[in-house]
Amino acid sequence: MGEFELLARIRDRLPAAGPRVHLASGDDSAVTLPGGATATSVDALVDGTHFRRDLARPGQIGHKALATALSDLAAMGAEPGEAYVVLGIPPDLGEDGCIELLDGMIDLAAATGTSLVGGDVTRAAELFLAVTVVGHAEDPDAFVSRAGARPGDALVVTGEIGGAAAGLRLLEAPDCAFDHAIGGSNAQSASEQADALRGRQLEPTPRLAAGRALARAGATAMIDLSDGLGGDSGHLAESSGVGLRIDAEAVPLAPGSKELMVAAERDPWGLLGGGEDYELLASVPPEELDEATRAVQEEEGISLTAIGEVLAGEGVEVRLPDGRLLKPEGFDQLA
Amino acid sequence: MGEFELLARIRDRLPAAGPRVHLASGDDSAVTLPGGATATSVDALVDGTHFRRDLARPGQIGHKALATALSDLAAMGAEPGEAYVVLGIPPDLGEDGCIELLDGMIDLAAATGTSLVGGDVTRAAELFLAVTVVGHAEDPDAFVSRAGARPGDALVVTGEIGGAAAGLRLLEAPDCAFDHAIGGSNAQSASEQADALRGRQLEPTPRLAAGRALARAGATAMIDLSDGLGGDSGHLAESSGVGLRIDAEAVPLAPGSKELMVAAERDPWGLLGGGEDYELLASVPPEELDEATRAVQEEEGISLTAIGEVLAGEGVEVRLPDGRLLKPEGFDQLA
Numbered sequence: 104m105g106e107f108e109l110l111a112r113i114r115d116r117l118p119a120a121g122p123r124v125h126l127a128s129g130d131d132s133a134v135t136l137p138g139g140a141t142a143t144s145v146d147a148l149v150d151g152t153h154f155r156r157d158l159a160r161p162g163q164i165g166h167k168a169l170a171t172a173l174s175d176l177a178a179m180g181a182e183p184g185e186a187y188v189v190l191g192i193p194p195d196l197g198e199d200g201c202i203e204l205l206d207g208m209i210d211l212a213a214a215t216g217t218s219l220v221g222g223d224v225t226r227a228a229e230l231f232l233a234v235t236v237v238g239h240a241e242d243p244d245a246f247v248s249r250a251g252a253r254p255g256d257a258l259v260v261t262g263e264i265g266g267a268a269a270g271l272r273l274l275e276a277p278d279c280a281f282d283h284a285i286g287g288s289n290a291q292s293a294s295e296q297a298d299a300l301r302g303r304q305l306e307p308t309p310r311l312a313a314g315r316a317l318a319r320a321g322a323t324a325m326i327d328l329s330d331g332l333g334g335d336s337g338h339l340a341e342s343s344g345v346g347l348r349i350d351a352e353a354v355p356l357a358p359g360s361k362e363l364m365v366a367a368e369r370d371p372w373g374l375l376g377g378g379e380d381y382e383l384l385a386s387v388p389p390e391e392l393d394e395a396t397r398a399v400q401e402e403e404g405i406s407l408t409a410i411g412e413v414l415a416g417e418g419v420e421v422r423l424p425d426g427r428l429l430k431p432e433g434f435d436q437l438a
Numbered sequence: 439m440g441e442f443e444l445l446a447r448i449r450d451r452l453p454a455a456g457p458r459v460h461l462a463s464g465d466d467s468a469v470t471l472p473g474g475a476t477a478t479s480v481d482a483l484v485d486g487t488h489f490r491r492d493l494a495r496p497g498q499i500g501h502k503a504l505a506t507a508l509s510d511l512a513a514m515g516a517e518p519g520e521a522y523v524v525l526g527i528p529p530d531l532g533e534d535g536c537i538e539l540l541d542g543m544i545d546l547a548a549a550t551g552t553s554l555v556g557g558d559v560t561r562a563a564e565l566f567l568a569v570t571v572v573g574h575a576e577d578p579d580a581f582v583s584r585a586g587a588r589p590g591d592a593l594v595v596t597g598e599i600g601g602a603a604a605g606l607r608l609l610e611a612p613d614c615a616f617d618h619a620i621g622g623s624n625a626q627s628a629s630e631q632a633d634a635l636r637g638r639q640l641e642p643t644p645r646l647a648a649g650r651a652l653a654r655a656g657a658t659a660m661i662d663l664s665d666g667l668g669g670d671s672g673h674l675a676e677s678s679g680v681g682l683r684i685d686a687e688a689v690p691l692a693p694g695s696k697e698l699m700v701a702a703e704r705d706p707w708g709l710l711g712g713g714e715d716y717e718l719l720a721s722v723p724p725e726e727l728d729e730a731t732r733a734v735q736e737e738e739g740i741s742l743t744a745i746g747e748v749l750a751g752e753g754v755e756v757r758l759p760d761g762r763l764l765k766p767e768g769f770d771q772l773a
Contacts, residue, residue: 125475125578130585130677131513131661132477134578140460141476142467145570147524147558178466189482189524189568223482223568233524233558233568235480243460243469250465326466342465 109198109224113205120218123184123239133220135185140243143235144175150193150230158274161200162207163305168232169208171329173215173309174381178327179246180318181238183217183311188234191227204232215311245318252324252343252386256413259395261313261383262405264332266357268377270304272367273297284366285359296359303357307381313405316398317385325385331378336419339384346416351375352424353410372423386413444533444559448540455553458519458574468555470520475578478570479510485528485565493609496535497542498640503567504543506664508550508644509716513662514581515653516573518552518646523569526562539567550646580653587659587678587721591748594730596648596718597740599667601692603712605639607702608632619701620694631694638692642716648740651733652720660720666713671754674719681751686710687759688745707758721748 110128120127126134148168150156159167169186176183188208192201201224212219217236240246273281282297291299310327317325326339332354340347356374364371387395392409399407421429455462461469483503485491494502504521511518523543527536536559547554552571575581608616617632626634645662652660661674667689675682691709699706722730727744734742756764 126581126583130583131510132479132516132573132581134514134581134583135476135478136474136578137472137476139471141470141472143470143520143522143556143570143572144467145522145524145556145558145568147526147560147568149526149560149562151563152561175466179469181467185478187478187480187570189480191482191484191526191566221478221480223480225482225484226487227484227566228486228564229562231526231562231566233480233482235478235522235570237478238467243471246461246467246469248461248465248469 106224109201112202116202116205116209117219118209118213120220121184121216124218124220127220128222133185137239139239139241140246142176142179142181142238142246144172145233145235146172146175147231147233156230159305161204164232165204165207166211166306168234169211170307170309170381172234172236173217173311174327174329176236176238177309177311177314178325178383179238180314180325181240181246182315183215183236184239185218185220185237186212186234188219188222189232190222190224191231192224193227193230196230215309247318247322247325249324249326249339249342252339252345252413254345254413254415255389256323256386257389257392257409258347258349258411258413259385259387259392259407260354260410261310261399261403261407263355263357264328264380264382265360265374265377266300266303267307267379268374269357269360269363270300270302272363273301274304281363281366284362286362291358300357300359304379307379309381310383310403313399313403314383316402317383317387317395320387320395320398321391322385322387322395325383328380328382328384329378331376332384333376335384340417340419346414347411347419348414349411349419349421351421353408355406355408375421441559444536447537451537451540451544452554453544453548455555456519456551459553459555462555463557468520472574474574474576475581477511477514477516477573477581479507480568480570481507481510482566482568491565494640496539499567500539500542501546501641503569504546505642505644505716507569507571508552508646509642509662509664511571511573512644512646512649513660513718514573515649515660516575516581517650518550518571519574520553520555520572521547521569523554523557524567525557525559526566527559528562528565531565550644582653582657582660584659584661584674584677587674587680587748589680589748589750590724591658591721592724592727592744593682593684593746593748594720594722594727594742595689595745596645596734596738596742598690598692599663599715599717600695600709600712601635601638602642602714603709604692604695604698605635605637607698608636609639616698616701619697621697635692635694639714642714644716645718645738648734648738649718651737652718652722652730655722655730655733656726657720657722657730660718663715663717663719664713666711667719668711670719675752675754681749682746682754683749684746684754684756686756688743690741690743710756
């Protein structure tokens with residue numbers, strides 16, 4: 104497989120680029136007309152650290168690489184624009200594996216309005232992906248940084264937490280050992296719920312519409328939950344120069360995740376330290392909370408939940424139902 | 439070494455970002471105000487394929503990764519703006535190795551007016567780097583693509599060719615086996631000339647000022663010589679839908695490179711197929727040739743040499759002094 108042949112085959116599969124793209128893949132550079140302000144983020148995924156080829160199909164790996172990059176744009180409230188992709192291809196992936204991986208990316212790009220307009224492929228000992236994404240807004244002040252949280256703001260989270268960590272535990276358990284523990288609900292059988300948790304790990308959804316809705320509703324600070332609620336809440340608090348209080352019982356957990364932790368003989372509160380959910384954590388002035396909740400439900404189709412508040416001071420304190428107070432570092436001991 | 443500690447140490451070393459940067463590294467995304475048109479390119483380098491850690495110091499590897507990415511902007515005639523860097527770090531590199539690598543990048547960024555504003559670091563089995571660079575122009579038509587060459591245009595190349603290939607041969611030879619063959623000149627001793635050739639391989643210079651000068655002087659198509667004159671001239675011809683005739687004897691070879699090939703018992707014309715010189719190949723209307731030559735000399739301090747012309751038709755034909763006609767594929771047989 105020659106590099107140029109593979110690049111040509113990749114280019115043939117790319118859908119037409121968006122209106123900001125003046126010159127797409129195939130020249131020395133892609134040329135775009137940003138108009139306004141751009142938010143740019145880079146994410147790298149490496150086999151064995153961010154995914155496992157024995158647990159994920161190539162298309163899921165491609166999806167996840169683009170999703171984690173786009174999640175950073177979601178956390179800015181940006182409109183997704185262009186993506187540039189580097190693939191390090193190991194000998195055993197093969198050209199069809201590359202195309203399958205790319206198709207996972209193309210599907211998510213199409214679903215999110217992202218144009219894949221450039222990239223590079225190279226041989227590598229292990230599979231790695233590096234994705235650069237560029238998002239847009241008319242004005243830089245339309246973006247939401249991590250730094251604007253103010254004491255008195257409500258602390259909110261989109262969707263549900265712990266699903267990706269629970270999904271990883273299900274994937275790593277031999278012979279679906281824990282599937283029976285999930286329980287199911289009225290709406291979902293146990294196996295459907297287990298599949299949903301595995302999906303949270305393998306094919307996360309970047310909360311782009313929710314991020315834009317929160318930005319418009321006046322969110323003062325925002326971050327995506329890639330490292331986990333524990334670590335990422337600390338980043339938001341530090342950037343904003345504030346403290347955060349989180350009420351553990353208020354945190355919405357993914358259906359089945361708590362039952363799984365019990366079956367695996369782990370403290371369920373360890374889910375609060377689980378990474379890779381790619382939900383959004385934001386601070387919102389209390390008077391905007393209802394509007395933000397309505398907008399996230401309407402535009403992303405998921406819940407927005409108040410889980411605590413922003414305080415003067417510094418650091419993050421998590422209050423457990425039994426009265427214990429945890430620092431974010433404490434999550435790791437539970438998980 | 440924790441990821442966050444290393445990222446903090448990296449951020450501390452970064453110089454202040456340029457005027458287009460609204461929010462630099464440390465948030466979910468960097469925020470920039472492009473204003474006009476942007477050219478974006480991504481380049482990946484992997485140990486063993488694009489560099490060898492036993493032949494290059496970490497600072498040289500960092501320099502080369504940014505240089506090869508910036509070279510694509512040079513080939514567009516873009517003004518360099520921002521760079522985003524992914525590092526895949528193997529266990530044996532160490533934190534000091536990472537910082538040394540980054541310092542090589544910072545030095546080149548400072549020399550070229552590039553702001554390092556974002557990135558990602560991750561563990562990896564082998565060292566890899568992926569660099570995304572964004573360049574700017576007021577208008578997309580100010581960029582020079584590969585596609586505008588017209589029959590009758592002069593084909594020109596900046597600087598000298600074959601130095602990087604000769605430098606690699608010198609680096610790979612045990613005990614400076616070929617250094618004596620280089621010969622030297624009035625201005626340089628043999629060992630200085632050998633060092634210069636090794637430098638062409640280890641620390642290439644992106645021809646950013648030359649690229650902008652050529653764009654302003656009316657270059658109709660441009661490409662950087664990363665794969666070699668043989669392959670890259672073919673890309674330019676194909677994108678422009680024209681043929682190219684190259685006069686091999688007119689191609690300026692790096693001092694000492696021809697003597698090295700003779701000493702290594704290789705056909706010196708194989709140098710025309712050597713990659714990684716990162717000089718620029720461009721087509722220029724004949725009436726602009728003098729002005730282009732003057733501008734490249736004045737702004738980059740290097741020569742511009744006419745090496746052939748653009749023809750109607752397709753494909754690239756290289757005329758050797760002995761009358762032989764080579765197709766670009768033929769370079770590989772010589773090298």
